[in-house]
Amino acid sequence: MNPYVRDRINRKLETLSDERLYQVLDYVEFLESKYAEKPAAVTNVFQKFTDGVEDTLRAGGLAASTVTEAVGFLNKAMGVLNNVAQTTKTVATDVVSTARTVADQIGAPPPGTATGAPAAAAPAAAAPAAAVPAAPAGPPADLSAAAGSPPPAPSAPPSPSPLPS
Known part of the structure; x- marks a missing residue:
């Protein structure tokens, strides 16, 4: 844009009210839509x-x-x-x-x-198998026996009480 023309337009615009400036903006946008030689910034x-x-x-x-x-x-x-x-x-x-x-x-x-990611996982994979303790094959059938305490007594269902007549 020619700086001299821009400065001259700015001087003219400074004399107008906001309402007129919006009219100028509308007209400039119209001219841009019809005759712009390059896309807007x-x-x-x-x-x-x-x-x-x-x-x-x-x-x-x-x-x-x-x-x-x-x-x-x-x-x-x-x-x-x-x-x-x-x-x-x-x-x-x-x-x-x-x-x-x-x-x-x-x-x-x-x-x-x-x-x-793979570099961080490599040292764990390279650990010898003997250094890793073997896991039990499965959980014990009775967990309380594994903990060293006697198994709980089975609970009997409550007996029905006779109804008063």
């Missing part, structure tokens, strides 16, 4: 959401000042969410970097490699 999810809310509020007939105020709040929220997303990305990068450093120090494969 890709916006992020937050900006698309804000634009959608703004268009919905305008379609609802709200005053331009109300729409402007609402979009201002959304833009502030968008800034906060962008900061949160950037911070989360930074923290995740730091965690992965630290995990790789620790893995390098102890000689383990770095996280996320295909050899990570």
